Amino acid sequence: MAESGRRNPSGAHPHARPSRHLGSGANVVRYARTVEIRIRAAVASDKEAIAAFTQTTFTWGDYVADEFDRWLDDPRGQTAVAVGPDDIPIAMARWSLLSPTEVWGQGARVHPDHRRKGISSRLTEACEQWARERGALVLRLVTEDWNTAAQAQVTRSGFRNVCKWTMWERTIGNAAPSVAGNGGSRVPSDERLTLAGAPEAGPAYLAWSVGAIAAASHGFITERWTWRRMHVQDLVAAARRRALWVCPAGWLIGEVDDDRPDTFWVSWLMAAPDDAHRLLRAAIDRASSEAAERIVFLLPKVAWLDQAARRAGLDAAHNLLVYERPIT
Ligand SMILES: CC(C)(COP(=O)(O)OP(=O)(O)OC[C@H]1O[C@@H](n2cnc3c(N)ncnc32)[C@H](O)[C@@H]1OP(=O)(O)O)[C@@H](O)C(=O)NCCC(=O)NCCS
Structure with a gap:
């Protein structure tokens, strides 16, 4: 071939x-x-x-x-x-x-x-x-x-390139903006992520599958540096292992990295353009609560998502191109 x-x-x-x-x-x-x-x-x-x-x-x-x-x-x-x-x-x-x-x-x-x-x-x-x-x-x-x-x-x-992704990262020692004069203590983000149960999987998947993030993702989910077609069962599985989180701004899959326990790894998220920055900030707070020193997001390339990531103090560490070809 x-x-x-x-x-x-x-x-x-x-x-x-x-x-x-x-x-x-x-x-x-x-x-x-x-x-x-x-x-x-x-x-x-x-x-x-x-x-x-x-x-x-x-x-x-x-x-x-x-x-x-x-x-x-x-x-x-x-x-x-x-x-x-x-x-x-x-x-x-x-x-x-x-x-x-x-x-x-x-x-x-x-x-x-x-x-x-x-x-x-x-x-x-x-x-x-x-x-x-x-x-x-x-x-x-x-x-x-x-x-x-x-x-x-x-x-x-x-092969042809079907989607572009960015691995964003930042240290989270001082994740949220601090207020001058109060000793630099962290200001919590407006929203707090809580664990989502398996019943959240359906609505989260539905919202994602009709939006810009799914289109930019080419319908993929990432798992340990691999990309494959996403299914609603992926969110059910994430909920069962206590890695699916929700807040009014959206949903995400986030968990401490098996290989690097100092890192909170966000491998999937769903937010509308106006909500993305709030969801990213809530994730950074969540990572901080997990005592992680670093947060990583692996996100598809969408202009407003990039903008929200930069606003949240994230650095683009890797720009990635996913290629595919059908088996003939
Ligand atoms: C990428 C890599 C695997 C390619 O292996 P390779 O055996 O040299 O590739 P091929 O000889 O099969 O290349 C086939 C065609 O690809 C293109 N190509 C391959 N290497 C290229 C290069 N350095 N620059 C431009 N075109 C290149 C050419 O069109 C080439 O055909 P041609 O030689 O007739 O012009 C090799 O360069 C490598 O080991 N790189 C380091 C590891 C790496 O980056 N791996 C991929 C990680 S995703």
Whole structure:
């Protein structure tokens, strides 16, 4: 499928030849430009080579080696590697089923010496085959707005950008405005979030699904840096784990981050334009009550929501682009 975006198929992979796919369990020799590669399922002993070539992927390093063992143990997904004739990985990718029809791709990494040889595109093809065999209908992934290489590669592989998101953050030591002369004590926001029960899920979902936030979200909800179609049951589940909050300004899903207990993470919200700032302030107060030191909001790009976030003292830490392509 990665070939579908190519303008000149004859020049794409001159040595390509028909092959069986990873999903069928085959050990298949594939040829990418100028390098002979084989794509196979990752095994525990691949970790060292992956850790070595991903050490400096980003300015801050990389997370794939840390996640590698957990990914191997997770039956919902597949970690694949591209290996050269010596069977040492020179590229990897991870994909998993987020629902029966939605596959999430992540961890695409190609050794810096082997980029622009069509390897990532080959891994994308293997991902699509795996997804098709499981009856999935769509592949998705996210990249940062500065990552033009990733954007070019996935566009070439037939993906399109369907929505933009911003991760907003701020420390909350002095979350709310303080009143001069009273020792800097916090002034509570006008509204106070209280836990919403499961019966709130229906009205919250209905309000969201007809509004601008759902449209900008492309109907998605985020969960641990993945994006998938949202359903009313997601709000029911949030209510049951005591993470769905309500106040007159709107609803949100907010909870202390499992991985970073100093962070209160807001992964979904619903507010009308005039109410957004009040809801964000109420969330910051809530985070403060949870003794969090930092609050994060992962929000779709909507001009009035951006404005409300800045007004609430939030900084845009990451701008994210979600891409998708149907499985054909
Ligand atoms: C992004 C990445 C995975 C691409 O892997 P790759 O194997 O080099 O990509 P491919 O060779 O399959 O690229 C296919 C096409 O994508 C486009 N492309 C890929 N990298 C590009 C770049 N740096 N600049 C411009 N276009 C690029 C080109 O159109 C290319 O075809 P061409 O070489 O015939 O012009 C690789 O650069 C990488 O590992 N980057 C660091 C990790 C990362 O950012 N991962 C993605 C996180 S979302």
